[in-house]
Amino acid sequence: MTDQSSNDASLDQLKARGEAAAAKGIRSLFAADADRFRHFSFRHDDLLLDVSKTALSADDLSALHAYAETVGVLERRDAMFSGARINTTENRAVLHVALRARPEDGFAVEGQAVGAEVEAVLAAMARFAGGVRDGSIRGATGERITDIVNIGIGGSDLGPVMAAIALSPYHDGPRAHFVSNIDGAHMADTLQGLDPATTLFIVASKTFTTIETMTNAQTARAWVSAKLGEAAVGAHFCAVSTALDKVGAFGIGEDRTFGFWDWVGGRYSVWSAIGLPLMIAIGPERFREFLAGARDMDRHFREAPAAQNLPLILGLVGWWHRVPQKHRTRAVIPYDQRLARLPAYLQQLDMESNGKHVGLDGRRVETATGPVVWGEPGTNGQHAFFQLLHQGTDIIPVEFIVGANAHETSPEMRVHQDLLLANCLAQSEALMKGRTLEEARQQLLDAGRPADEAERIAPHREFSGDRPSLTILYDKLTPFAFGRLVALYEHRVFVEAQLFGINAFDQWGVELGKELATGLLPVVRGEASTDGRDSSTAGLVSAIATLRT
Numbered sequence: 077m078t079d080q081s082s083n084d085a086s087l088d089q090l091k092a093r094g095e096a097a098a099a100k101g102i103r104s105l106f107a108a109d110a111d112r113f114r115h116f117s118f119r120h121d122d123l124l125l126d127v128s129k130t131a132l133s134a135d136d137l138s139a140l141h142a143y144a145e146t147v148g149v150l151e152r153r154d155a156m157f158s159g160a161r162i163n164t165t166e167n168r169a170v171l172h173v174a175l176r177a178r179p180e181d182g183f184a185v186e187g188q189a190v191g192a193e194v195e196a197v198l199a200a201m202a203r204f205a206g207g208v209r210d211g212s213i214r215g216a217t218g219e220r221i222t223d224i225v226n227i228g229i230g231g232s233d234l235g236p237v238m239a240a241i242a243l244s245p246y247h248d249g250p251r252a253h254f255v256s257n258i259d260g261a262h263m264a265d266t267l268q269g270l271d272p273a274t275t276l277f278i279v280a281s282k283t284f285t286t287i288e289t290m291t292n293a294q295t296a297r298a299w300v301s302a303k304l305g306e307a308a309v310g311a312h313f314c315a316v317s318t319a320l321d322k323v324g325a326f327g328i329g330e331d332r333t334f335g336f337w338d339w340v341g342g343r344y345s346v347w348s349a350i351g352l353p354l355m356i357a358i359g360p361e362r363f364r365e366f367l368a369g370a371r372d373m374d375r376h377f378r379e380a381p382a383a384q385n386l387p388l389i390l391g392l393v394g395w396w397h398r399v400p401q402k403h404r405t406r407a408v409i410p411y412d413q414r415l416a417r418l419p420a421y422l423q424q425l426d427m428e429s430n431g432k433h434v435g436l437d438g439r440r441v442e443t444a445t446g447p448v449v450w451g452e453p454g455t456n457g458q459h460a461f462f463q464l465l466h467q468g469t470d471i472i473p474v475e476f477i478v479g480a481n482a483h484e485t486s487p488e489m490r491v492h493q494d495l496l497l498a499n500c501l502a503q504s505e506a507l508m509k510g511r512t513l514e515e516a517r518q519q520l521l522d523a524g525r526p527a528d529e530a531e532r533i534a535p536h537r538e539f540s541g542d543r544p545s546l547t548i549l550y551d552k553l554t555p556f557a558f559g560r561l562v563a564l565y566e567h568r569v570f571v572e573a574q575l576f577g578i579n580a581f582d583q584w585g586v587e588l589g590k591e592l593a594t595g596l597l598p599v600v601r602g603e604a605s606t607d608g609r610d611s612s613t614a615g616l617v618s619a620i621a622t623l624r625t
């Protein structure tokens with residue numbers, strides 16, 4: 077690591093490079109280097125990261141690597157893996173990597189090994205999940221559990237939901253449902269068609285205080301109790317939390333409570349007991365494969381040389397787009413329907429981690445930080461917002477994620493997969509290559525359109541091209557491949573946080589709204605006045621009051 081002035085100097089150089097690269101474009105880079113794909117794509121086994129369709133030159137990429145060295149990204153990585161308290165505003169270690177490690181990997185927080193505890197919780201989860209799956213753990217009436225409902229929100233929901241959808245070909249346990257929203261519609265719609273006698277609720281909350289989760293859990297409890305009696309409740313609930321005392325107070329037994337630790341951030345917790353619904357759905361062995369995939373990426377991140385290190389390169393490219401190239405958002409488009417909830421998951425992972433404006437030194441940061449992350453699966457997105465990606469006035473870097481192979485292998489399904497792949501490739505090609513005005517005009521003339529019409533329509537059919545995208549390709553979305561992909565994104569967010577100079581592991585920004593909601597509850601109920609509130613809030617409270625029945 078070097079001093080602040082050399083940081084600033086290389087940052088300024090990178091900003092200048094970003095501007096020059098934007099002016100030069102991407103097509104010219106392909107024209108100048110017939111081997112650009114080989115030079116700008118990186119592999120780890122079947123996982124391939126292609127960043128060739130970005131405006132990066134070889135010198136730019138070297139400058140980015142040099143900047144990562146200057147700011148000490150890899151030293152910070154090592155500090156994280158060593159169990160140091162790098163989450164300085166909460167004085168916590170950041171060791172979610174220990175959740176998918178093997179005990180022999182030797183992870184420790186300040187000298188205290190954590191491997192044995194992690195294994196003990198995994199073993200307890202496996203016993204419980206196995207019992208629910210094989211019917212040795214049943215509901216209060218002796219019936220088998222056919223449905224599980226995870227009640228959690230944020231990190232206690234998004235990871236398990238995403239994973240349950242991603243790994244649906246491996247489901248051979250009870251059906252998994254997820255309730256997160258405080259909106260009663262979520263619970264009401266989920267309970268429709270469920271039988272309390274065959275339903276198990278998992279109350280998942282790191283803190284066991286989150287108002288949405290606690291309210292939903294009470295509603296679920298009342299539903300079970302009303303149908304089966306209060307004595308039945310214990311057989312239909314289990315919990316996942318770091319706050320074991322609060323779980324006990326809710327009335328869930330210790331044998332049905334699965335813990336984790338303060339060194340696991342909520343949005344990094346899918347690998348912990350928070351993954352219980354996934355384990356019940358796909359079984360402990362498949363869950364272990366999911367963990368093994370993440371461990372494989374952890375090892376790659378720690379051991380692969382910088383020039384071949386996928387999370388590092390993905391982070392560098394993300395930061396390049398955000399800071400030197402000034403793009404405010406990025407779209408994540410999985411061409412894999414089962415990754416439908418990946419964009420939502422990444423929104424929390426990325427934006428709750430890197431949506432900060434105060435640096436590690438306590439001062440306001442001088443560059444932009446995390447971009448807005450958004451997306452939808454392809455090909456659906458093509459028929460919704462791709463128009464703007466291709467011809468809008470903002471340039472939005474796109475991240476295409478695609479598996480070469482589907483789980484469905486019949487001849488009819490092969491057609492689907494071929495079309496999916498062709499569409500994915502076509503979109504990144506179109507973004508990069510575009511279509512010139514002259515080409516658009518000629519196409520119209522070739523189609524027999526009169527010259528004046530071709531002249532009028534051609535500008536609307538011109539695509540600027542030179543729009544950046546990257547592609548992440550893997551063989552097939554197995555539990556291993558999926559775990560590896562999620563860990564890749566976790567580490568990418570970490571790399572970007574180091575480049576932004578911020579703490580990725582706190583989330584103070586979500587607190588103010590929570591505090592105000594608590595204060596507004598009696599106001600909404602008409603038990604407290606709106607005195608002292610702004611006129612908009614007061615006006616809305618009064619408008620709600622006139623509408624409420």
Ligand code: F6P
Nearest residue numbers: 229230231232281282283286342
């Ligand atoms: O939204 C803020 C947050 O604290 C997230 O970081 C977290 O994932 C979510 O709330 C849920 O918290 P808990 O697991 O404690 O209920």
